[in-house]
Amino acid sequence: MTDKPAFYATTPIYYVNDVPHIGHAYTTLAVDVLARFKRLDGFDVMFLTGTDEHGQKVEKSAEKAGVDPQAFCDRVSARFRDLAVAMNFSNDQFIRTTEERHKKAVQHLWRELLAKGFIYEDKYAGWYSVRDEAFYAESELQKGADGEKLAPTGAPVEWVEEPSYFFKLSAFGDKLLEFYEANPDFVMPKSRLNEVISFVKGGLEDLSISRTTFNWGVPVPDVPGHIMYVWIDALTNYLTAVGYPDTDAAAYKKFWPADVHMVGKDILRFHAVYWPAFLMAADLPLPRRVFAHGWWTNEGQKISKSLGNVIDPFELIESYGLDPVRFFLLREVPFGNDGDFSRKNFVLRCNADLANGIGNLSQRTLSMIHKNCDEQVPAPGDFTSEDNDLLEKAKQTLEAMREHLDKQAFHLAFEALIQLVTAADGYISVQAPWTLKKTDPERMKTVLYVVAETIRQIAILAQPIMPQSMDKLLDQMGVTERGFEMIGEAGRLQPGTAIPKPEGVFPRLELPAEEGAA
């Protein structure tokens, strides 16, 4: 391990009750972009994702499939690993809650909470939703069309009565409120923090953390017949991955507490209330941030298996290529807000920003250099103030992206990048190198150099979101050093570097046959 600063970011671990869809790809993509950005910016990164394999929901799905639960988990978990490959995710680990190291970590945490007096035995009688794997108070329930009781998420609930161990969550209300007050960026976006605060202010009840009516879970230590509630099991994965319970482990010392837990808004309460309470109870440091992003719908409709409109990320990549998919998901919607996926918007956005933007800028510049400068990077003359302005803008773009990504504002980070492309386009139109070719060939070389140098920096800065295409572009320009320390003067293109006939990086995409068609 190096002495570089640490950055630890996690995704939720996904239930293996169903195959991955665009929502799962979205969350992991967001963390992938952060991880790649931080690595290029000189950090030692731990990027964790994985699968959540215990609980009643998974047990029931395995039963329905007629397969033993472990075999079922192995099969579906593999699909999530396939997704990571297909999406070019750079995760450092893929954790599974059925791994031995994880069972050991959760059982250790349980013993800690018990020893510190935060666990007691009682009987649970209340509402439970298997779909949400969550307990609900009577007051939280709503009525369905036929008058049946439903969870606030619309999921069915059932009345459960069984012996259970409880975690003294009620003891943490004030401590949590103090913590949120002292760490106002702990939950982002801000509106979500307000939701969390009002939930905690409403009063916290103790949390049932063991179950006895099924088997598919981590056994409660020393108590036959009890398995752990799937959420205490699942949340602990963030500790397992860095070596817990060995708090002297190098990874634990370097990476805990996590910098960001990235989650969807559906599971904010578990991450921003239960998880910090467990950690406080165990005297462990709390994560620095929980970011709860918004929800994707498909052409205006809720994505659901029963509606048959689940967006398959593998199919999207097949149809449009990987990097446009990566770009669109994080560029289109202000991160944190809900977003609607439409193929028409997808094509329009990618054509505007990629094919006509970065793609066209690099294609025409590299072609002109190839044709008019002996197939190599030209030597520039003295820079004018316009030249320096554009070159300076690249440096400022890195700073802007850093600032935006520290707040997980992906859309603003990419907006800053696109503005740099637009500035380069504007510069070419004004400088008109095609005219200079006849009137002042030396100045033409300087102009082409300045644009090529800007493209080099755009490509370096865009690597986190579009790693494959930017690799291809940087290869075409003979650029080998690709870290952010190369932004600005340090990595200037060397005159004389070969520029082969360029190959386009972003083909134009075709609009779907019917407007707005799915």
Ligand code: ME8
């Ligand atoms: O909740 N839009 O797993 P899960 C955006 N195992 N994001 C979406 C989405 C959509 N339509 N659908 C799903 C669990 N997601 C637990 C987590 S963590 C210790 C345990 C994403 O398989 C989003 O990140 O139900 C959401 O929070 C997550 O998938 C839920 O995944």
